[in-house]
Amino acid sequence: MSYIRRRIEAGTLKPGERLPSVRTLSETTSFSMVTVHHGYALLESEGIIEARPRAGFFVAARAPQARNFADTPSSRPGLSDAPILIDSLNFKVMSAWHSRDVEAFGAVYPSGDIFPRRRINQTLRQVLLRDPERASETDAPEGDPLLREIIAKRMAQRGVIVRQSDALVTGGGLQGLDICVGALTRPGDTVLVETPTFFPILDALRRRHLLALEIYSHPKNGIDPDQFAHLLAKNQVAACLLMPVNHYPTGVTYSEDTMRRVVQIASQRQIPIIENDMFGNLSYASEFTPSLKTFDTDGYVIQFSSFPGLAPSGYGISWIIGERYHSALLEQKFFTNLFGGDGPLQRAAAEFISKGYYERPLRNIRETLSKRMQQGLRLVTELFPKDCAISSPSGGFVCWVRGPHSFDAVAASRLALLDNISLAPGPMFSPAASFKNFIALNFSFDWTAERIGKLEKIASLIRSPVAALTA
Secondary structure: OHHHHHHHHHOOOOOOOEOOOHHHHHHHHOOOHHHHHHHHHHHHHOOOEEEEOOOEEEEOOOOOOOOOOOOOOOOOOOOOOOOEOOOOHHHHHHOOOOOOOOEEOOOOOOOHHHOOHHHHHHHHHHHHHHOHHHOOOOOOOOOOHHHHHHHHHHHHOOOOOOOHHHEEEEOOHHHHHHHHHHHHOOOOOEEEEEEOOOOHHHHHHHHOOOEEEEEEOEOOOEOOHHHHHHHHHHOOOOEEEEOOOOOOOOOOOOOHHHHHHHHHHHHHOOOOEEEEEOOOOOEOOOOOOOOHHHHOOOOOEEEEEEOOOOOOHHHOOEEEEOHHHHHHHHHHHHHHOOOOOOHHHHHHHHHHHHOOOOHHHHHHHHHHHHHHHHHHHHHHHHHOOOOOEEOOOOEOOEEEEEOOOOOOHHHHHHHHHOOOEEOEEHHHHOOOOOOOOEEEEEOOOOOOHHHHHHHHHHHHHHHOHHHHHOO
């Protein structure tokens, strides 16, 4: 409900003031009453408004505001304009996380408790029982036909018109990333990546012996199109890897103007953009947020995405759309997953979605993530030192926190493990291991008293940089 949000920000609706009724706002804006009520529910989940029994909705009293990043960086991180090699820091940090006892503030995927496990498992059992002979068959590399048709229809809802034959189903978001990178690059090539970036990307590039060229992604505005044009002009870039919607780890979504300009710049130079849209459907305000692919008229954007409301990451259902590069992607997928047996999962996913079981869980997931994120941001505002800066995610489940200049995030992450807390330190998100005083926090988990206590321990680590530095 950007209309109400803008009025509150402008001061024309003040704390404690009564909002228009659902019926009145529906008549004023021409939105349905269901849409207005849903919008009010989202604003309430964010703590912006509050519902009072038999009285209606009111602007909430002013709560402590998270200390967000400035609109423009006070100083751009010390990034190089030249490609660099990538270290294996991510494995060194992540290898210590694989324990059920570890509190997963550093987890790369959302909490498993938000997914409709029972329903999707039931659908999978039905598929296996109905056609047991197909369970072990190797499926066509393109993927299940019904699922590809569903993908094409859902793309249209985000303003992207593609054919069923353009969709390529893969065994997981990271497999989709690997297929895209493998199809478009050769060892020694340079790939432009955002920094901070979705850190599994860096490991995919390192394994393929690729060089990374960094472009700064601001925690409020994303990348600068002018800087993007400058880097493409100065370097020989084989492909760009960008995450413009619910960016991991900042949670920011590029403006539509930025998306449009970035696509135009890359298309003019005929440089492909690999768009990571894995969490694109997890926007708090709307499921169908525009993406780079929305503005792609020449086919230079290859998007890999997933069904984030379907099931936990272990089910591994995602897809790639890249019309111009379809043959190369298909060949890469064929040899990457020559004997792939995920056909039953694909058929179960297609049946689950086609029967209408998908939309309500996805809506519930988005609302749950929004509530948990807003509660997490309020706790961070209360508990963390005042000189920290905190991003305000538009969707997803991770926020980006800048600690004091003296804070050592890697050392703090090692100390946190002693208390069974995983942290994702800033250097993991940069090819050059920058952002030494930053951490990313996964706020998709339920806020129990124990979990709040763990967050208090993280706050104490940030307050005690000397202890972290001596770890």
